[in-house]
Amino acid sequence: MNKKQKAYNYMKSKIIEGLYVPGQRIVINQLVKELETSAIPIREAVRQLEAEGLIEYQDNIGPVVTPIDESQYIETLTVLAILEGYATALSKDHLPAQELSNLKNINHDMMLALDEFDFTEFGALNRKFHDKIYQFCPNKHLVDTVRETSRKLDSIRVTGSTFHPKRAQSSIEEHERIIELLNQKVDFEMIEHEVRKHKMNTVAAYKNQKERTSNTNRFYF
Incomplete structure (x- = not known):
């Protein structure tokens, strides 16, 4: 499993299980520490999750877990x-x-x-x-x-x-x-x-x- 996939699986499981709540900010630097990797694969994983609708970008905030509709x-x-x-x-x-x-x-x-x-x-x-x-x-x-x-x-x-x-x-x-x-x-x-x-x-x-x-x-x- 490559680094991007690992980051993707990690974040998606947190979102699906409700450990990352709707509206919560995704802090890249924190994930770098947790996953012991660089920011590049994490940002790639964030983009994939954004494409799936699990994450969205908000002005002046950055990536957040998509709010509930x-x-x-x-x-x-x-x-x-x-x-x-x-x-x-x-x-x-x-x-x-x-x-x-x-x-x-x-x-x-x-x-x-x-x-x-x-x-x-x-x-x-x-x-x-x-x-x-x-x-x-x-x-x-x-x-x-x-x-x-x-x-x-x-x-x-x-x-x-x-x-x-x-x-x-x-x-x-x-x-x-x-x-x-x-x-x-x-x-x-x-x-x-x-x-x-x-x-x-x-x-x-x-x-x-x-x-x-x-x-x-x-x-x-």
């Missing part, structure tokens, strides 16, 4: 619900039988992460669960679009220090329902509807939470 979060998650529902439905006839066991194992690991209150691991496993399904989608352009939208969602994700066990538990149960439907080989429309509803439940949960509190929190879907 809540309306864009909801809109992007809604688009992802439509795309992922369709991609999953297309995947159903191409999904090897043994993959259902893998999905069950991932969902079990999500439960363990929830028990440990490990929201970072929970989020990673959630992404793995869905990607594991639609990687078998025959429409590769659609898969690329789903992944691009998912990355965009990461760049505008709603971060915070509060984990939501109730929504997380519901998400696991909804995953079980999706696995069951895939195993039963139900029709296209039913799979598409279930996955779309699964995503939209997160939108509804987020909106409900915002009505009860002014705090910005993390949700899983």
Whole structure:
């Protein structure tokens, strides 16, 4: 792994995990010390993260973690619900039988992460669960679009220090329902509807939470 990639991975993980909060300034000199490297690969990594929407430049400040755009979060998650529902439905006839066991194992690991209150691991496993399904989608352009939208969602994700066990538990149960439907080989429309509803439940949960509190929190879907 070269120095630029190392710096990129380091900063991105800090942002995704919420250790670098929205609006926080990225201090190049501090990263030079932490990563024991020169400023050049760090600046290159910052430019890459800027291209992905995770970092933005502000006048008289420099690079900062991109501030949260809540309306864009909801809109992007809604688009992802439509795309992922369709991609999953297309995947159903191409999904090897043994993959259902893998999905069950991932969902079990999500439960363990929830028990440990490990929201970072929970989020990673959630992404793995869905990607594991639609990687078998025959429409590769659609898969690329789903992944691009998912990355965009990461760049505008709603971060915070509060984990939501109730929504997380519901998400696991909804995953079980999706696995069951895939195993039963139900029709296209039913799979598409279930996955779309699964995503939209997160939108509804987020909106409900915002009505009860002014705090910005993390949700899983």
